[in-house]
Amino acid sequence: MAKSAEQGHPNQAFGWAATDTSGVLSPFKFSRRATGEKDVRFKVLFCGICHSDLHMIKNEWGKSRYPIVPGHEVVGIVTEVGSKVEKLKVGDKVGVGCFVGACHSCDDCANDLENYCPKKIYTYGDTYYDGTATQGGYSDVMVAEERYVIHFPDNLPLDGGAPLLCAGITVYSPLKYFELTKPGMHIGVVGLGGLGHVAVKFAKAFGAKVTVISTSPGKKEEALERLGADSFVVSRDPDQMRAAMGTMDGIIDTVFAAHPLLPLIGLLKSHGKLILVAAPIDRPIELPVYALMSGRKLVASSLSGGLKETQEMIDFAGKHNVTADVEVVPIDYVNTAMERLEKADVRYRFVIDIGNTLKAA
Template sequence: MANSAEDQEHPVEAFGWAATQPKGLLSPFNFSRRATGDHDVRFKVLYCGICHSDLHAVNNDWGLSLYPIVPGHEVVGEVTEVGKEVKKVKVGDKVGVGCMIGACHACDDCNNDLENYCPGMILTYSSTYHDGTVTHGGYSDHMVAHHRYVVLFPDTMPLHAGAPLLCAGITVYSPLKYYGLAEPGKHVGVVGLGGLGHLAVKFARALGAKVTVISTSHSKQDEALHRLGAHSFLLSSDQHQMQEATGTMDGIIDTVSAVHSLSPLIKLLKSHGKLVMVGAPEKPFELLVFPDLAMGRKMVGGSAIGGMKETQEMIDFAAKHNVTADVEVIPMDYVNTAMERLARADVRYRFVIDIGNSLAATKL
């Protein structure tokens, strides 16, 4: 899997923004990437989304960060070079890289196009690649990745609004498909109306489901119903509304990362219903097996992004059905302010950095 020794001896200069310590500010950073190997694709980064995971990684909230850290795993741009064994893309194509850039390619998960569940999965940034180098993400001028981890963007998909689909989009699309909720007539609840939630609404609708947004905030109702196209809105703090909705949903996609009670949500499910957790809470949940799960044979499951085959499927589906993220495009030097705003949920619904038009002006 590693490139040749000769390739490793001729690294390519790169420039981006990095954090050098936990909870530190991002600042200009010179580094290098490997030369383009036979199976690699190199592309100029044009846009990169800011995921809440980037904030967690910069702060080392999960205790896994490797510093200096160049975040960014919703990366899109234009191909500038391909290795001689690459057939799927060519120079000039628009492509993206999501949350991972490597795996073992030998385990059952990899053999079933589920690289995202491979024990040897390599994250796009703050991880260790096959050659022993630390990976760096898309807050940078260019990327290089094995062609297996490169997604081809259809011409009809706008890059700035499509970038967040590489993380937030596949995170909600995959469980809708896997848990049997992507069918006309299914009733799907979406908990939370943020970066993940607004895309869950859009994908569930495009897949033919009836969609109900479940939120603690009445202020989200108009947005959910009249702009995002949800069929109904459920205020979770209203006990009467929750009681009226008992046993009405086939499944719920829970996008909230804060710890919250699952019991009221499970009660909304029909028998055999599924509550799918895609948020990333830092503390464990309390779960009642009886009566919440046992009485109705209900399920609480999880899901994390998707394999590369499914990610390409998702991008193609999104382009066909005009599913894009709602974004606020920002220049590179606004990134620290954007991180502060993200921490207080002051974004609707995803920051995207205009790397192509603003990064070069910040060079050291």
Template structure:
């Protein structure tokens, strides 16, 4: 007989879960495993809300097992460590991002690219190796193998730093991998949302000349005055797009809605790269000649591995990079999601878990 959510593990926990495709979150009592010899247990202080949380809550990707407790932008304080933990001690400030386990032996894991491991365990919404469900940071505490726990830089704020564990590494990694991290590089950023505004900050910190593409002129002041982008282009304006032809070394496309990319490819220099981060419902259409003439590349990128994620956090602390956030109590999460779907946030919601999640 299958054990209940509250009894499958010995350690009682509290959180907010979605129980059906309505995606509505409500308080839940569940359980977590005992602390193993390589485990780090920590009290959750803050957890960012990512659009992936909405997809999982509503089962929009068709893979959700209910109840689902999301959250993969998690910052907290260590409360217990296993007997063989080497990197952390009680009282340390730590973070956990999108992964909590992997096989550790495949080529991807050995090369510090755990994000490509075929047996990776994401922070929530999938099964742990023991067959139980993984639950995320919309909860009072977390537990993870120390390999997947990140040291939190002293100078990095906890609340506005939390979204970097997803939005930060998702934008930092392609800038680094595709060589768009050199001073003077001309980088385009498509979309000025949760990912896009962090991409602008990361690219500027690398010394790039940044152009923001948006469908609306209303974002111009935010881009130029707020985020210090160098240029702003309304992507629906044919004259502005024509003037930008052949000017960019690379583009980071953060938009998840359906949108054309042919015009964006035209703004690339020869050997330029268009890197897709968003996942639109419909496939992108690419004309062969738009790639052939100019030897251009359309690529994709997701998060980075643990080594690169730690590197990103240290880089962010050094350069004063955080997400622009609105901090909310956990009982506001359903309203926050409604607002997020309307793009009514600048630019990320972060849940103050420690001060708002109380045991029922």
């Protein structure tokens, strides 16, 4: 089996990997498969650092298998295409997001919702069709089937665009699905981090009035002047929360820490929708059902998006100049970046400059 895997993966690759639950990343040599007839190979130029990477390298979800090369916000330039690749060519700007495989026979796949396929294969930390481990974008090269490769518009910067492959689609998808994109709607965004700041930008691009809801008064100037939000509510201020009650058509909640939903439900109009795109991993959130009944309100959730919608999101981002606010770092800074990420010490996403700083030993 080891020999077969080696023969099927002849292309040497280099990246940084975690080898145990300490989560410390270090240089790592491995191999990628040969470019198949439907595959696209690309030189990785940038890779975003997602909070999921931090969980995975430390096995906080209990499913990590080491060694693990993280990274599912992977962007670069196509260097080779298989003989049956139809939509991409050498030189194109492309990216790969959260997954690289699915069954393509279930109802979810049939409806372009591969992100909900029970057999989807994650970009890293998973097992590919040939039985080998998938490895992510903290590496110099990526190979993926064409259908999982997203084409980037020429005007969309790769560094600021990389986090859209996870953070961007995670907030774009629920805005679309729950019909919160009509111009003039009032949308609340809870939390102004990696997900929240992109949610503000997409909601504004759709023509919404946007209110940021945060526990941190110090983020008001950032929300209003830099990100373009229309108003700011400190969730710990009863007077501010009371003044905003019953004013919002929808709320995108991006906060990972446990927090009460009742005050947020109170901000919704009748028939309003509270959409959770993050959740604490250590305890469940209480659901105040009576508060929902009194206005036929909805609490729902959403997880990333399918391939068709992800391409739509990237095209929309290019048209409306939506990018993540990023701090670009060299690969040898990645462990420090992880420490800072754990402390929420970044505005708003770290992106690794793979192309200029990842050098094989």
